Amino acid sequence: MSKVDTIKERIPLIELKGITKAFPGVVANDDIHLTLYEGEIHALVGENGAGKTTLMKILYGEYRADKGEIFVRGKPVRITNPSVAVALGIGMVHQHFMLVPGLTVLENIILGSEPVKNAVLDIKSARQKIEDIMQKNAMPVDLDTYVEDLPVGLQQRVEILKLLYRGAETLVLDEPTAVLTPQETTELFKTLKALKEQGRGIIFISHKLNEVLEIADRITVIRRGRVVGEMPIEEASKEKIAEMMVGKPVVLEVENPRIEVGGHCLVLKDVVYEENGVKKLDEISFSVHAGEIYGVAGVEGNGQEELLKIISGEIYPSAGEIYITDKVVNRISPMGRRQLGIGHIPADRQAQGLFIDMPLYINVVVGWHWRKEFQKRGILDYKVMRSTASTVVKNFDVRTPSVEVPASALSGGNQQKFVVGREISFDPTLLLAAYPTRGVDVGATEFIYKQLIDEKVRGKAILLISADLEEILALSDRIGVLYRGKIIKEFRREEATPEIIGLYMLGVKEE
Amino acid sequence: MTQEQVKVQPKSMEWKYRLIESLAPVLGFLFAMVVMMVTVQFIGESPIKALSAILTFSFSQAGIAYIVSQSIPLIIAGEANAIAFQAGVFNIGVEGQYLFGALCAGVAGAYLNLPTYIHIPVVILAGMLGGMIWILIPALLKIYKGVHEVISTIMMNQIASAVILYLVNGPFNGVRGVSQSFNLRTPYMEPTAVFPSLHNVINSVTGLFGFKFPHYVAVDLSWLIALIVVVVLWFLLFKTSLGLRIRWIGQNISASVYAGVDVKKTLLVTMLISGAIAGLVGLQEVAYISKFFTPNITRGLGFTGLAVALLARNNPLGVIASGLLFSFLSRAGYGLQMYTKVPNSLIGIISGLMILSVVVIDQILRRYARTLRRREVG
Structure with a gap:
């Protein structure tokens, strides 16, 4: 008072x-x-x-x-x-x-x-x-x-x-x-x-x-x-x-059932990435199974960017092996890897995930333009592109007057919902989700969480990279802590608490 | 819940925003015209008189015919620049590429002996190949060494000027004797290689509207070539997967990499296409008008092509209109010079001003449309 x-x-x-x-x-x-x-x-x-x-x-x-x-x-x-x-x-x-x-x-x-x-x-x-x-x-x-x-x-x-x-x-x-x-x-x-x-x-x-x-x-x-x-x-x-x-109670604690996991969808075996003599990734080994979300926790700048790029194929490992569904993909291009079934929610939707001045019906094929339904002998099928975009807009609650507007006309949260929707819609076996709710409001965050969990339950493997510890804890079945280019500790969700993970993230504790 | 929200959205005004965005060339042109009239007044000439000089000189039968005919190389040069711009590449080297392409075409026309239905395509292909050869080095330098194409293509322009002089002086010299340095040229092309006139075809169509192209105006195969280039480029850019990838790398390289586009390969293909089109620019002059190649061939078309593409905002269909406009402007310049005391060079200033104002107005309108869109989405 x-x-x-x-x-x-x-x-x-x-x-x-x-x-x-x-x-x-x-x-x-x-x-x-x-x-x-x-x-x-x-x-x-x-x-x-x-x-x-x-x-x-x-x-x-x-x-x-x-x-x-x-x-x-x-x-x-x-x-x-x-x-x-x-x-x-x-x-x-x-x-x-x-x-x-x-x-x-x-x-x-x-x-x-x-x-x-x-x-x-x-x-x-x-x-x-x-x-x-x-x-x-x-x-x-x-x-x-x-x-x-x-x-x-x-x-x-x-x-x-x-x-x-x-x-x-x-x-x-x-x-x-x-x-x-x-x-x-x-x-x-x-x-x-x-x-x-x-x-x-x-x-x-x-x-x-x-x-x-x-x-x-x-x-x-x-x-x-x-x-x-x-x-x-x-x-x-x-x-x-x-x-x-x-305007309605939000369940911030999302329901996240653990399900029976399937085979390996992504395996990294002693992967090293060197740039100018610095080991950005240092003998990283972990695997993600079908039906699980693997969360990578860590303070930004500890190798997250390189980890994403090395899995999506933008950079190639200096040593070690990467398997996607039992296939070695070390030297396969980003396009080739996408064709193996990788969906990828990028870290920066505006700089990477969208062509901001192009309409939604074009943005819906970003990363998926090679798919048969979008082109016949190299000629684009705009009808299918438009209807796919409309489906994504409808299913993922993207608020937009139409699919004809450029992506820049959407608010940040709706852009993100569109990108998440796009990457999920093509039924990938492995989904890379980088900072999936960055700069997104509570309602949209909850929506995106639900979508990711639904995908997991449907048997997809999801690699989640986030700076938000709460997000990692809410979504992941297993959690790896990335510190100075190394996964220094793995937790099952049940064993993890923010405090303990925090200690590893900051390198206070090391295995 | 989802359906309800979709319904709540107001009806999209997207077509209106598109219209606003596409107004820039028109407004830019009008603005430049107003400035020109004011300038004419300052020079001490009557704007009305200047305007009527332009109109009578440009829109006589011969005037219109010249404007259309001379727009052909401008349109082709505009297309060569437009496709490069679409991929975010500044091909300043169209100039050098068409010089070298025109030389190759002239040489292929003069030194080969082929039946006409093969010889003409060979001449065309030689022009395209010449343009591609001339852009190959800048393209490779850009892709593998990160050398900016503006610098390398400008240098290639200089080299082209020197190389064609050397080649036409030396191995491909068509005149020996005293007058050599004045009439430096390759040998005359074989009759089988010369472009056919299309006067009959075109006039039979335009004749229906009471218009005939006079025989002294070039109406030839290059018209058809320009038309094909326009249609093919438009189709490529807006209807094909390759075109989509070209436009992607022009908008955002890192999003293109994310999307799995092979940026280097796409850049190489785009630049080669641009070079090939550039190689066609000089064909009207070489294969129809003079029937030989000379280093005194019309210069500067590559640079005007940059302006043509910019004014058309790199749209292959828009390039037709802007090519015609630039052709009109150059005609208007002569009109002014002949009938008033306004110097021809004023037209050059006006063209520049027009480009500048189109670029500025374009940005303003795009931002305005973006604001309107955001308001609509809320």
């Missing part, structure tokens, strides 16, 4: 009152109220397409609201474009970073507001200013590194430094943890807490309820463009938020 009172006494940094924004056919924001105080982390949660991003774009001046008012420190403002927002101390970190890879960290930070002294770029004072900011917030980055050489976590830090350099008091972070490893997330949260202590306000958009509960002071839940609940963190629980978000 007392805490609520103290919050009320503080000045609201940002106040959104009655924001309404309609697009043809849909009301994206319907009379939304949102208040952000100084020194507060305010989580904005909701399903994909609920209207969070629209709301933030209105705050950041990328869209204009049809109705409603915005107050900054109690004064009504009209935010007509992002530079007005920046001038008002509002900064936004987009989900996809807005950095120039070929410039250094320093150059990226000052880009757009370069300090000038006597008509000459004043790098020295900029450097000083940035170093002060970094020191004050304990966010060190090497200013002379090129951004393209930085891991994602540090790139995000650069984005935040950019905002602080421009004097942002309100920071909007759009799904900041979607691309981060658990360690990087921890680091980010430390930073956010430090920023909060200085009195800045942070709007944190996320799907991951655990994180929301860990970091936020208050939570606003949006569903179908309306605020369905606002609560201080003390009153929130995972189940409660999830229910508000989707």
Whole structure:
């Protein structure tokens, strides 16, 4: 009670009152109220397409609201474009970073507001200013590194430094943890807490309820463009938020029966992959049977990418053997392996899984275009492609006006459902599922989980690679921990707990 | 539940978005025209007079005939560039490829003795082969060594200029004597290799509308070749599996690799097709108009072809329209020069401006359509 009172006494940094924004056919924001105080982390949660991003774009001046008012420190403002927002101390970190890879960290930070002294770029004072900011917030980055050489976590830090350099008091972070490893997330949260202590306000958009509960002071839940609940963190629980978000109780504990396993579908035997003398994969051995999900747990960057590529055929092993249904495939091309029956949900749907500017009826054959039903003597059968796309859209609940629209018109969650649906639809014997629910909302996540489990029950072998430990535990029958290019430990689901797996993931325990 | 959600969706406005996306060339052209009129005013000439000069000079019987005829090499060059662009390849080397292809065709026409129904196809194939040979080195360099094709094809253009000079001066010289350096050329082609005129065929059709192509305008087999190239390319790109793969690698290499496309092979095939088409560009001039190859052959068609393809947004059917447009523009330039004091070079500026504005407007419209789509999906 007392805490609520103290919050009320503080000045609201940002106040959104009655924001309404309609697009043809849909009301994206319907009379939304949102208040952000100084020194507060305010989580904005909701399903994909609920209207969070629209709301933030209105705050950041990328869209204009049809109705409603915005107050900054109690004064009504009209935010007509992002530079007005920046001038008002509002900064936004987009989900996809807005950095120039070929410039250094320093150059990226000052880009757009370069300090000038006597008509000459004043790098020295900029450097000083940035170093002060970094020191004050304990966010060190090497200013002379090129951004393209930085891991994602540090790139995000650069984005935040950019905002602080421009004097942002309100920071909007759009799904900041979607691309981060658990360690990087921890680091980010430390930073956010430090920023909060200085009195800045942070709007944190996320799907991951655990994180929301860990970091936020208050939570606003949006569903179908309306605020369905606002609560201080003390009153929130995972189940409660999830229910508000989707409007029905979500079973986050999915039912996952263990079934009788069949023969080997995928076997790796002492597989080594060397790149420039570094062993990215180091004598990896494991197997996946028909009717089981094998989860690969591990901190990102421990060989997941190479493991996927070596199984899908994008790279060939330096030593060891890979079998797909008893056939050695070491030197078989990606196409040849797909023809053996590999389905592959890629790690990045936008960069790999879809041709974003092409319509869905073309995207439905990505990776499967060689199949007989899609072509006769090399000539495409668009009729079959369209009907296949419609089937995927229908069976996998992809929300789209038609299969004629380009993939870019779909929201992230629907793109992912489409990719998952496509890869399952062609009845693969082995399914590679890489981060299958990354950046996807609770409802879609649950849906995708069910689909994967259904496939397993139907006797498919599934290799699951994920950074989300909960996901691994919910889905896998067996779990291998990948650490520095090695599977250092295997668990059956029953023996695994997040704590123990965590210790192996971080290399604290080794066999 | 699923069916219910499908029903709730509003009726798609997809056709409308497509229309918006395809407006760029039209708007770009209109914009360029407006700028031209303003510029003409600045030069101190009446825009109305300039416009009427253009119209009367271009849309007389002879004007139209020239525009159509001279669009043929532009269309073929545009197609050579368009297919490369579709795969994300910048074939700046169409210029060199058609020079070398035209030389090969001229040589095949002059030095071989064959019955006409074999000789003409051989001449055509020689042109295509020449173009393919000239793109092979840049293609291999790109695929195996990662050398960017813009650099290697530009260099190949320079080499082509030198090589054809050497070959026509040396082994394939058709004139000996004093006038050699002025009339440098290969020997005349055998009558069996010369392209037949299609005046009768074409005029019997256009005659129905009261239009005849005069005899001094080239109406020949290259028209048919251009038509076949357009149709085949359109079919290849949009109806076949290979075409789909070509468009995929043009859009996103890593998604193509994920999809199991053999990117190197597809790139090689695409570049060879582009080179083969480029080898056809010079055939109208070599095998019909002059009946020999000369280093003084019309230059620059490869570069205009880049613009033709860009304006058509690399659509093989659109290339016909944009080829005609560029042919019209060049005619319009002469019209201006003859009847007004506006310099011909203004047309060059206007063409450039048109390309620039089409590219910019295209991006704006695409983004606008994307926003509309997103709003619809919600």
